[in-house]
Amino acid sequence: MNINIKRGGDDFFFNRLFSFLSRELDVEIKGMTHLRGNVYLVETVSKKIIIKGFKDLRKLKIQETFASSLRKSGFDQSYRFYNQNKDPLHFHGSYYGCIEFIDPHEQRFDYSVQKDREEGVELLKRFHDHTSVLVSSYAGMLPKTDLARKWRHRKNEFTKYLPAVNRYVNKSLTNELLEWADFSLTNFVKLKNDLETESPAILHGDVAHHNFLRSKAGKLHIIDFDLISTGSRAYDMLQYANRILPFLDWQFESLAKIEHLNQWLHVDAFLYGLLYPADILREWNRLLRESMQSNPYSLAPIVEMTVSQYQQRKRFQEEVKSRLDA
Template sequence: MERGHYVQLKSNVWKWQIGSDMYSIKKYDIQEEADKIRFIHEQLTIMGEDLMVPIEPYPDPLIIQQPWIDSGRKVQFSNKEDRFKSISLLHQLHNSGRNIKWEKSSHFQEIDLIRKWKHRLEKWQQLEEFLHQKLGSSKTKEITQLAKNSINQLVPISRNRLTLLHGDVVHHNFVRDKNNKLYLIDFDLACLGPAEVELILWSHRVLPHYDYNLKVLIQDHPSLRRIDWNYLLFPNELMREWLYATTLSDLQLRMFLPKLKIFTDKALQRMPQLWDEVNP
């Protein structure tokens, strides 16, 4: 890499300072992955969409260099304003499909949410020994049954209008600069799909902050009226967090479990109410 001072943040991510300028440096193993990020940025820039942090020229084709957002503050889905701004940014991204034929590019795979969740359920069942030990057999079985019941009633989402999806709408992939300008970062999982899919996944992220009250969520975000609410019944966040827990060291797990168990108990307490709202 170029001269200057580097601070390694992840195995393939560095904060690079050269003089008074600072950058984010991300190195990919495969050039096609870096090319995908550059392609997204180029297409959005052509259309005048400033959703991404600008990409700077760099001599190594495996590296993506972007200005470091030093005062970058991650979105918190517990904050109402942040929820409004993050979903607005997603709408802006999805609407780019009206002018950009993302589906004609070879960079993207199409997401199949039902298939993805079936795979998650299979993985969950493979790890039942760990789950029974850490979560308890009763709650493990309850979450398993919720997942099965949900998947069995899901209808595939129409593929008539495919667009670009970010692919990972976790709160820390929304950042704002010192001027309070909001950006989406980390498009590594970007894919094709109906906008409804990403709105479903965003809803899963924010529902706990609405105490799983679908009515209030829809009141705040009327655009969610068009999604199939049955997709909100899959215990996606519970399963994702517990599967993540299986990857932690013993020390990390001891620190993570108390908070996760509180989150789990609240979700299981509120899920019956959500089922009643969706299927009265």
């Protein structure tokens, strides 16, 4: 029996969970690896599966049901849950779901690769096409997307951490970041209804690169539905645009060449949303919330992102504002 314990995990908890799963699962476990958080890779005698823990049974059930609904709708570029008709695996305050393991390709999905960026947005568009017909089935089960509220909270948290941020980044720069955030948020709130004229879809809510997974066979999948909500697909597309802009050197013209994103670039609310410094505020908040600033390997990339991209971001701000004023 090969128990593979990864650094950073709680060995006692890991071993107890391994023993629990060995008793409860119908197959023999050969080994287990802690991936991140409450997610584990379990290798059985016949296949690999992902075990993921949820603090709330309702959240697990929504995840299971949504994955099943996606598959029934004809969307086959994600994972399935196993054991949906059995009693949930309950251990140490968490409910564990068993998820299909997708054997990954040797080349990971990467936003720095043009082909991946284009394939990712195409997959996101297909995801929305399928989830738009599922919205009514999940009425009352999923929250409605409130991007303005999320951004306001992010800005307020960053403001709280500002004295700590200014130990590493010049105060004039962080003041300008907050000016961008205020300008973006104020105008976005006024105009966001312009993004909600189409029928809503179920949104992914976290289109980070690690939530796109290419299988060994080369097929791209979208995974991790922890943050699904209902709303305009423009909100996922806006987040996608914000995620890839650093890899486009903050060039508006490059963004305009990407199909499924360019259709939103004539909507002022979308343009105001592009001005919000979502990534910088998110990463500083995470670093300081988790008290990781003393770790140079955690701190250095965020300082680098904040300082080295400043001039490019500033030019992008000016470019977008000129379009808004036209």
